[in-house]
Amino acid sequence: QLATNNFGEENILGKGGFGEVFKATLDDKNIVAVKKLHVQHGRVKEEFENEVKLISDIHHRNLLRLLGWSREGSHLFLVLEYMPNGSLDQFLWGSKRGTLDWNQRYEIIFGIARGLAYLHNEFHVKIIHRDIKSNNILLTDDFKPKIADFGLARFLPEDETHVITKFAGTLGYTAPEYALQGVLSDKVDTYSFGVVILEIISGRRSTEVTSDKSTSDYLLEHAWKSYEKKVHMEFIDMTLDLNQHQQEHVMKIIEIALLCTQSPVTK
Ligand code: ADP
Ligand code: MG
Ligand code: MG
Numbered sequence: 001q002l003a004t005n006n007f008g009e010e011n012i013l014g015k016g017g018f019g020e021v022f023k024a025t026l027d028d029k030n031i032v033a034v035k036k037l038h039v040q041h042g043r044v045k046e047e048f049e050n051e052v053k054l055i056s057d058i059h060h061r062n063l064l065r066l067l068g069w070s071r072e073g074s075h076l077f078l079v080l081e082y083m084p085n086g087s088l089d090q091f092l093w094g095s096k097r098g099t100l101d102w103n104q105r106y107e108i109i110f111g112i113a114r115g116l117a118y119l120h121n122e123f124h125v126k127i128i129h130r131d132i133k134s135n136n137i138l139l140t141d142d143f144k145p146k147i148a149d150f151g152l153a154r155f156l157p158e159d160e161t162h163v164i165t166k167f168a169g170t171l172g173y174t175a176p177e178y179a180l181q182g183v184l185s186d187k188v189d190t191y192s193f194g195v196v197i198l199e200i201i202s203g204r205r206s207t208e209v210t211s212d213k214s215t216s217d218y219l220l221e222h223a224w225k226s227y228e229k230k231v232h233m234e235f236i237d238m239t240l241d242l243n244q245h246q247q248e249h250v251m252k253i254i255e256i257a258l259l260c261t262q263s264p265v266t267k
Contacts, residue, residue, distance in 0.1 A: 112147065133192060134196055163185075164181070
């Protein structure tokens with residue numbers, strides 16, 4: 001049972017598109033995170049049901065667990081495992097900027113890769129997250145990553161490599177073929193993951209990198225490149241202050257991490 005006195009300003013962990021996430025206590029002992037949504041929005045109901053259906057059956061150490069859910073009046077509640085270190089973006093350009101060492105960064109990259117590989121390869125249909133970004137990667141007390149926020153996730157129909165659908169996601173992280181033509185496949189997540197890798201390594205926001213051009217120009221310009229190549233090209237640009245040895249090392253990490261998302265699943 002949830003104690004309702006937990007939902008005060010002082011317990012807010014984060015705010016999203018349609019509601020807030022609170023730190024709360026379950027059965028007076030276990031600390032959990034509760035995502036509270038207001039049902040007036042048609043889209044909220046859809047996102048909520050989507051999130052519940054998709055993640056209630058998923059158990060993987062790099063995917064945020066849904067512990068339960070309830071509906072009370074005009075509010076919907078998702079009970080999620082609590083992630084003490086919050087979202088990854090705070091460690092890249094937010095209040096905790098610069099505090100992750102290189103080992104932690106590699107671990108985070110590989111953890112996300114494992115989580116994505118599971119979503120894409122473990123079930124008879126592929127699950128596409130559609131909103132992979134630093135703000136949706138949460139960290140445990142020992143800085144292990146878990147992919148969160150399945151509100152936009154979709155199944156790919158069995159035996160289909162892609163579907164054509166209306167764009168949803170976050171600009172700056174979106175694969176060009178999806179932003180421009182609505183082509184949705186698991187590559188959309190891989191592309192966003194590539195952007196996240198760049199952010200983790202450079203400590204810079206994806207949008208900052210492209211701030212001198214409009215996003216659509218940027219996407220068009222890069223549409224012809226393979227994702228791997230894109231990551232390599234931009235990476236060189238961003239790491240001029242690293243020495244040759246460090247650069248080569250990190251290039252390998254990127255290569256392996258992107259390969260991991262296509263390889264057999266590891267738990
Ligand atoms: P939205 O769908 O509205 O984007 P999210 O599920 O991404 O909501 O959560 C919004 C923010 O709340 C996250 O970026 C994070 O900072 C915080 N948050 C969400 N879930 C948790 C959790 N389980 N533990 C700690 N903080 C969380
Ligand atoms: Mg989110
Ligand atoms: Mg969401």
